[in-house]
Amino acid sequence: MRPEPRGGGSAAVLTRPAGVATRLGGGVPGEVVARGFAHVRGALGAGERRVLLDEAAAARGRFLALPDRVNGVDQNADQLTLRVGDPHHASVNELAASIVDAVAGWPAEAAPTGYRPTEARYMRYTGGGAGLGAHVDGKFYRLLVCVFSLVGSARFRVVADSSGPAADVLVEPGDLLLLRAPGLGGAPDGRRRHAVGPPLDGDERISLTLRMVGGTRPA
Numbered sequence: 001m002r003p004e005p006r007g008g009g010s011a012a013v014l015t016r017p018a019g020v021a022t023r024l025g026g027g028v029p030g031e032v033v034a035r036g037f038a039h040v041r042g043a044l045g046a047g048e049r050r051v052l053l054d055e056a057a058a059a060r061g062r063f064l065a066l067p068d069r070v071n072g073v074d075q076n077a078d079q080l081t082l083r084v085g086d087p088h089h090a091s092v093n094e095l096a097a098s099i100v101d102a103v104a105g106w107p108a109e110a111a112p113t114g115y116r117p118t119e120a121r122y123m124r125y126t127g128g129g130a131g132l133g134a135h136v137d138g139k140f141y142r143l144l145v146c147v148f149s150l151v152g153s154a155r156f157r158v159v160a161d162s163s164g165p166a167a168d169v170l171v172e173p174g175d176l177l178l179l180r181a182p183g184l185g186g187a188p189d190g191r192r193r194h195a196v197g198p199p200l201d202g203d204e205r206i207s208l209t210l211r212m213v214g215g216t217r218p219a
């Protein structure tokens, strides 16, 4: 059986991460709207990541292996999905609130109006064969997808399409990868196809992704 995420079940709760508050401005909103993704380095500090990992560890046994292949996409990872608002995941709720605060300051043409993450998913990648093949996220997710890297590094690959060229991003602990989802900037779709590779600097990588289901619908 694969190990649970490292952590000791501390009761500490995340307070609004400074990096999320300060690093999501500048050129980031324009980049997500224009390119379909943006890479924000250092959005979470080590202590903040630790609190989120400890909270996930307290949900012991609820990580489930993804099916090996879905709709032609290879998957090798375990996932723990929860509802934003779950009282057992107070730090995830704080993280979601910090994103809502940060994007509230975005300029009108990029503003993800009504954005409220509703779903959080920890992903755990173990060993050299781990990762996700090229895929797009479900169309029912709205406005923004926020992928925080908590443990380990990996190559995050964005596939070339009519929205933009290919990109190969090294995501490291604390980084946030923002992806455009339907409705952002008024676009009916705008999702970028992407893939993630195996852990690069050890045997394990853990990410935490926030998504919004429902709410604002594209025109």
Ligand SMILES: O=C(O)CCC(=O)C(=O)O
Pocket: 123, 132, 137, 147, 156, 194, 195, 196, 207, 208, 209
């Ligand atoms: O874990 C990651 O870095 C990416 C996750 C992802 O692409 C997904 O869940 O669709």
